[in-house]
Amino acid sequence: MIGKRLELPGYALLAVFGVLAPLVFPAYVQQIAMLWIMIVFALTWDTMGGQMGYNSLGNIFFFGAGMYIAAVCQIWPWYDVGEYTDPSGSLTTSFTTDQYFLGLALGVVLAAVGSVVLAALFGLIVFGLRGPYFAIGTLGMAIAAGELIGAWDWIGGGGGIRLPVFPSGTDADPLFRVPFGDIHSADLQGVFFYWTCFVLAVLTFVFLRWLYRTRFGLMLNAIRDDETKAEALGVRTQLYKTVAWSISAFFLGISGALFGNIIGFMEPLEVAFPTVTFGIFMVLMALLGGKGTLWGPVIGATLFHIIKEVTWTHLLGWQWVVLGLLIVVTVVFFQQGIVGWLQERRPEWFGIEVDRGTAGQRADAEAAEALEAALEDTGGPAREPAR
Amino acid sequence: MLKHNGPATVVAAAAIAAVIAAPASAKVEGDTIVLGSALSETGKYSTNGIHAKNGYDIAIDLINKTGGVKVGGKSYKMRVIYYDDESTPARGAQLAERLIRQDGVKYMLGPYSSGLTKAIAPVTEKYRIPMVEAEGASRSLFTKGYKYLFAVLSTSEQYLASAIQLAAEIADKAGKKRKDVKIAMAFENDPFSLDVRAGVLDDIKRLGMTVVIDDRLPRDLSDMTATLTKVRALKPDLLVVSGHSKGAATAARQIKELKIATPMIAMTHCESAKVVSKFGASVNGFLCPTQWAETLSYKGKYFGSAADFDKKFKATFSGYKTVPYQSAQAAAAVLVWKEAFERANSFDKEKVREAIASTEMTTFYGRIKFSKAGNNIAKPMVLRQIQDGKYVVVAPSKWASHKVQHPRKVQ
Numbered sequence: 001m002i003g004k005r006l007e008l009p010g011y012a013l014l015a016v017f018g019v020l021a022p023l024v025f026p027a028y029v030q031q032i033a034m035l036w037i038m039i040v041f042a043l044t045w046d047t048m049g050g051q052m053g054y055n056s057l058g059n060i061f062f063f064g065a066g067m068y069i070a071a072v073c074q075i076w077p078w079y080d081v082g083e084y085t086d087p088s089g090s091l092t093t094s095f096t097t098d099q100y101f102l103g104l105a106l107g108v109v110l111a112a113v114g115s116v117v118l119a120a121l122f123g124l125i126v127f128g129l130r131g132p133y134f135a136i137g138t139l140g141m142a143i144a145a146g147e148l149i150g151a152w153d154w155i156g157g158g159g160g161i162r163l164p165v166f167p168s169g170t171d172a173d174p175l176f177r178v179p180f181g182d183i184h185s186a187d188l189q190g191v192f193f194y195w196t197c198f199v200l201a202v203l204t205f206v207f208l209r210w211l212y213r214t215r216f217g218l219m220l221n222a223i224r225d226d227e228t229k230a231e232a233l234g235v236r237t238q239l240y241k242t243v244a245w246s247i248s249a250f251f252l253g254i255s256g257a258l259f260g261n262i263i264g265f266m267e268p269l270e271v272a273f274p275t276v277t278f279g280i281f282m283v284l285m286a287l288l289g290g291k292g293t294l295w296g297p298v299i300g301a302t303l304f305h306i307i308k309e310v311t312w313t314h315l316l317g318w319q320w321v322v323l324g325l326l327i328v329v330t331v332v333f334f335q336q337g338i339v340g341w342l343q344e345r346r347p348e349w350f351g352i353e354v355d356r357g358t359a360g361q362r363a364d365a366e367a368a369e370a371l372e373a374a375l376e377d378t379g380g381p382a383r384e385p386a387r
Numbered sequence: 388m389l390k391h392n393g394p395a396t397v398v399a400a401a402a403i404a405a406v407i408a409a410p411a412s413a414k415v416e417g418d419t420i421v422l423g424s425a426l427s428e429t430g431k432y433s434t435n436g437i438h439a440k441n442g443y444d445i446a447i448d449l450i451n452k453t454g455g456v457k458v459g460g461k462s463y464k465m466r467v468i469y470y471d472d473e474s475t476p477a478r479g480a481q482l483a484e485r486l487i488r489q490d491g492v493k494y495m496l497g498p499y500s501s502g503l504t505k506a507i508a509p510v511t512e513k514y515r516i517p518m519v520e521a522e523g524a525s526r527s528l529f530t531k532g533y534k535y536l537f538a539v540l541s542t543s544e545q546y547l548a549s550a551i552q553l554a555a556e557i558a559d560k561a562g563k564k565r566k567d568v569k570i571a572m573a574f575e576n577d578p579f580s581l582d583v584r585a586g587v588l589d590d591i592k593r594l595g596m597t598v599v600i601d602d603r604l605p606r607d608l609s610d611m612t613a614t615l616t617k618v619r620a621l622k623p624d625l626l627v628v629s630g631h632s633k634g635a636a637t638a639a640r641q642i643k644e645l646k647i648a649t650p651m652i653a654m655t656h657c658e659s660a661k662v663v664s665k666f667g668a669s670v671n672g673f674l675c676p677t678q679w680a681e682t683l684s685y686k687g688k689y690f691g692s693a694a695d696f697d698k699k700f701k702a703t704f705s706g707y708k709t710v711p712y713q714s715a716q717a718a719a720a721v722l723v724w725k726e727a728f729e730r731a732n733s734f735d736k737e738k739v740r741e742a743i744a745s746t747e748m749t750t751f752y753g754r755i756k757f758s759k760a761g762n763n764i765a766k767p768m769v770l771r772q773i774q775d776g777k778y779v780v781v782a783p784s785k786w787a788s789h790k791v792q793h794p795r796k797v798q
Contacts, residue, residue, distance in 0.1 A: 027488040030481060087581040088544070088589075089527020150576050151603060158576030158603070160476070162505060162531070166513075189513065190484075263480045264509040267502060267578065269606055270475035277475070313470045313482070317429050 018198045022191045029190040031309055033262065036194075036201035038305045040255045041282035042289065042297030043204050044248040049283065050291035051212065052244050053224030054130075058138025059248060060279035061122075061145050062115040064272035066253030067260035068149060069114040070107030071161045077103060085156030097167040108257045115253025116246045123242035130227070139275060146273035160267025163260055166192070193262045200258065204251045209294055211247070220244055224292075280327075287330050290337030299338055414493035415463070415734050420456060422724065423468045423492030425482040425507065427499045430474025431607040434632040435659050435713050436499045439522050441704050442717025443467055443496055448703075449689060450721065456728045465725070472498055476506035483510040492516070493736045496720055499713070500631070501525035501543065501579040508536050517740040519723045521716040525582040529760035537743050537761045539719045539752065541768045543579060544586025546676045547627055549770040549782040550653035551590040553674070554625045557651070557793055558596075571600035571623035571649070573614045573638070575630030583629045583655065599623050608634045615645050628654035635660035643669035650794030653770075659711035663776050672795025673773045678712040679752050680769055680780055682788060687750035689722055696751040709778060719752035 018036075022029045041063075049055045075081050078099055083091045095103070122141060129137045150158045166189035211217055219240045222230040231237050260266045273279075281304065289300020312319050330337070336344065343350050414421055424443065427436030447465050455462040468490055472479035479498050486492040487510070495511050497504055497520020504523025508531075511518040517535045524543040528536065551570075558568045570591060574584040591598060599621045602614045608630050618626055626649045628638045635656040642652065643666050657663075657675035679685075681697035690696040696718070700710045723746055728734070731742035747756045747765075754765035770782040772791055779789040 030484045030488070034481070087525070087527065087578070087585040089525070089530045089582075092530060092532070147605070157581060158606070159578045159581040160502065160505070162509070162527075165509060259477075263477050263506060265476050265480065265502075265506040267476060270502075271477045271506075274475070274477070317471075319471075319473075320429070 015202075018202070022187075022194050026187060029187065029194045030262065031305075033190070033194040033197040035302060035305045036197040037255050037259055038281070038285060038301040039201045039298050040197075040204050040251055041278065042285040042301040043201075043208055044251050045282040046286045046291055046293075046297040047208060047211075047220070047244055047248050050286055050293070050296070051217065051224065052220040052241065053227075054127075054241065055135045055283070056138040056245075056248075057135045057275070057279060057283065058126075058140070058142035059252060059282060060273055060275055061138070061142040062119065062249040062252035063256040063259070063278065064142070064145060064149070064268070065118055065249075066111035066115050066256030067266055067272045068155060068161075068256075069253070070104075070111040070257030071163055071260055071266060072155060073107035073110050074100075074103035074164055075161075077106070082154045085154070085159065085161050087156075087159045093164070095164040095167070100164055100167050103164065104261065108254055111253040111257035112250050113253075115249035115256075119246040119249035120242055123238075123245050127238055127241045127245075139279075142273050142275050142279060146268045146275070149268040149272065156267070158267060158269070160265060160271070162265050165264070166261075190262075193258055196258055197255075197262075200251065200254055205294075205298065207247075207251075212294060216240070216243075280323075284323075284327055284330065287335075287337055288326075290339030290341070290343070293337075293339040293343070296337050296339035303338075414491055418455075418462070419464045419466050420494070420728065420734070421466050421468060421490070421492060422494045422496050423470075423483075423486035423490060424496040425470045425472040425479045425486065425498050425503070427474040427503070428469070428471040430472075431633060432474040432499050432503075432631065435522070435656075435711070436474070438659055438711045438713040439499045439717040440469065441700075442521070442714035443721055445700060445703055445714070446689070446718035446721035450725050456725050458728050458732055458734065463728075465721070467496060468492060472503060474500075474503070476502050479503040480506040480510055483507040487511070487514050487516055493734075494724060494739065496520070496717075496724075497522055497538070500577075501528065501582060502577060504528055504536075505578060508533055511535050515736065515740075517736060517743055519720045519727075519743060521720040522713060523579075525578055526586075527582065529758070529762045533761060535740060537723070537746075537757050539723060539755055539763050539766075540678050540716050541766060542762050543582040544589065545768040546583050546655055547587050547629070547653055548590055549768065550625070550627070550651075550674050550676065551587060551594065551596075553770070553782055553791060554651060555594045555596065558624070565595045566597055568596040568625070569599045569621065569623040570596055571614075571618050571621065571626045572598060573600070573602045573604055573611060573626070573628045573630075575606060575608060575634050576603045577606055577631070579631070580629040580634075580655075587627060604630055604634060608637045611637055611641055612645065615641055615647055618647055618649060619645065623649060625649070625651045625653065628652070630656070632656050632660040635662060636665065639666045639670050639673070646797065648797045652795065657771075657773065658709045658778065659713055661708065663773060663778075664708045668776070670773050671775065672792055674781070674791075675771050675773065675778065676768055677771050677778075678766075678768060679715040680712075680771060680778065681710060682778075682780060683753070683769065683786060685749070685751050685753045687722075687748070687752070690718070690751040693751045715752050719750050719755065722748070722750055722752075723755060 021032050045059050072081055075084050079093055126134060126137045155161060219235055222235055223237050223240060227237055266272050285300040285304045286297045288304055290296030315322055426440050427433050447467060451464045455464050468486060470482040472482055493516055495516055495518035497518055498507055499522040501523045504520055508528060512533050512535050515535055519537045521539050524540055526542045526544055554568055555565060558565055574580040600617050604611055635654050638654055639662040653674040655676055657673060662670045681693045683693050686692045696715060697710050700714060701707050723743060726748055727739050727742040731738040744757060755763050756765035758764045769780050769786050771778040772781045774792060780786050781789055781791040
């Protein structure tokens with residue numbers, strides 16, 4: 001099969017781009033790092049919204065939770081967090097290279113673990129809801145989290161937290177003696193977080209690719225297609241839903257921890273829990289690319305991020321109108337997204353076998369119709385969801 | 388079958404195409420010095436973002452029309468690359484990165500608000516790009532050892548200090564005990580206002596007065612009746628409000644609607660919220676701290692006096708009854724850049740940084756001299772009161788042109 005033979009070069013091409021981008025396009029490191037984060041956003045949203053049929057508007061909650069957990073972990077081993085975040089800013093701080101990376105490692109790990117715990121806890125509450133109630137319930141959760149964090153002085157309240165500064169390249173530390181080619185020491189931070197974001201995106205993708213091919217993936221699809229029936233057949237839906245959400249939360253928590261450190265300053269409403277920007281973007285990107293498919297969110301995120309970075313700053317004041325239009329157009333005219341549309345047109349590209357039986361044209365038409373109906377119902381092919 | 392290759396190729400090709408497509412430019416192009424700034428042209432800070440942009444533009448225009456910047460015997464024009472940060476710190480930091488890495492900007496002007504400045508300062512510091520900012524007043528910006536950050540404005544703890552002091556003096560004169568002076572506070576939950584609050588709390592503690600209300604208001608404030616209802620019940624002697632333009636406008640509107648009779652009201656951002664033209668006589672008696680006032684006797688080489696700047700600004704941009712200090716200080720930041728380039732007589736950013744650090748100039752905006760930490764220590768904050776629809780300076784006494792009216796007349 002041609003597909004199998006080209007699969008490897010395809011991944012290789014992406015991997016080469018991912019690894020070499022900071023060396024080839026040093027000026028764009030942060031934007032490409034953001035692309036990987038956007039891909040994580042779309043992929044993890046799709047686990048819920050696409051594969052399981054639970055449209056969460058509050059996934060951004062785990063992004064913010066991860067960001068705050070990481071920030072606290074980076075500070076409290078060495079400073080009193082309350083003093084560190086005091087608005088008068090009287091505390092002078094400096095972190096050694098060891099302190100910085102130790103704190104960061106601890107922060108990333110606990111951000112992931114903490115987000116999973118939060119997902120399991122909140123799952124108990126919100127998974128009693130379905131359809132629009134679930135969407136609104138999760139949205140409320142994310143908004144409430146932003147407001148609550150904003151009222152919590154110990155972690156800076158609405159004043160936010162400034163994260164420890166990446167150690168400067170002049171340190172006599174082995175890390176900075178590693179030859180980084182042409183990279184200026186000021187770019188080390190960018191390159192470091194670029195690669196962590198890239199690794200995160202790759203891990204997310206590979207993990208979900210594997211997951212969707214397992215029995216677990218089929219269970220998620222069963223919940224999407226008919227939750228009551230699945231339950232009647234003995235599928236422990238609550239457990240599957242919670243685990244799926246925890247998986248989303250795991251990767252989102254890490255993305256939050258990384259994003260906070262890339263930006264260097266966080267505050268609850270606009271950076272950590274931005275429900276109306278990132279929270280909506282992740283849904284839109286998954287829909288644009290094709291929800292319920294593995295590649296859809298990746299393509300949707302890539303397209304969206306590129307469009308956004310290229311046009312946004314030239315659309316002064318109109319960018320939100322354009323975003324609104326994009327949402328309306330996608331939702332009304334292009335529901336199945338790019339990959340969904342391709343699957344419908346070229347099922348053979350995705351390994352979907354359309355049965356062309358002996359009954360000739362009638363059977364052909366029927367098969368096509370059945371396929372179309374299946375696609376419309378599920379937003380993706382029922383048998384092989386993960387292509 | 389093209390199983391996975393299709394999508395993967397599309398992603399890779401699109402990403403590569405996007406990266407190659409964007410243009411790159413340099414810090415000094417031909418005879419033009421290029422500065423960069425991420426400003427809030429949309430979102431909740433857009434009112435003040437535009438005020439700041441107008442300030443930058445009027446100064447750039449003046450410099451370009453009056454001989455430009457002279458470096459090495461040649462005259463250069465100035466230009467600013469603006470991006471819209473949508474009033475969010477996350478976007479601001481990304482755009483600063485973009486200005487420096489992709490547009491090649493080597494000289495930065497600040498964004499609007501302390502929050503945005505907090506997000507952008509680490510970026511400019513990382514690349515050792517000097518930034519002269521005019522709109523980030525938070526004290527915590529100047530305790531982090533930033534070497535490339537310079538601010539022409541006074542820091543936020545000074546905003547309401549005169550008003551609190553005034554309340555203490557009035558109590559003393561009336562023979563009232565200081566601990567009986569009741570203060571109601573309402574602050575927006577954002578980096579700037581919380582820093583102002585920290586300063587106010589210090590002052591209140593030092594003067595031994597009593598806080599009866601200490602409310603946090605949500606961002607993009609459009610309703611504060613809950614706080615004002617408490618104010619009506621508890622009858623404080625002084626009501627303090629801080630919440631950027633939107634907060635000031637909301638407060639002024641609802642103080643009028645609910646006929647709040649507090650004898651002394653102090654709030655930030657009266658001018659930029661245009662409270663006088665919006666709410667008329669009801670705002671008489673409000674105390675408004677300002678970084679700058681057109682009635683002050685400041686005078687400088689570029690715009691002439693403070694009053695001259697006021698006149699020129701109103702003639703250039705329509706719709707201003709009072710020129711907000713946000714615009715004046717933005718213009719001052721541009722003047723700092725011009726002088727620094729000329730004194731450094733070079734475009735080397737380290738040399739220009741040195742020149743900025745040693746700035747000592749008198750402008751229409753007041754004196755500018757930076758401390759080691761980068762904040763301007765040569766200019767006071769003044770307190771104005773709205774009297775008969777006009778802003779008049781009432782404190783500190785060195786600059787006061789009028790006596791404070793107390794209690795304020797409720798109309």
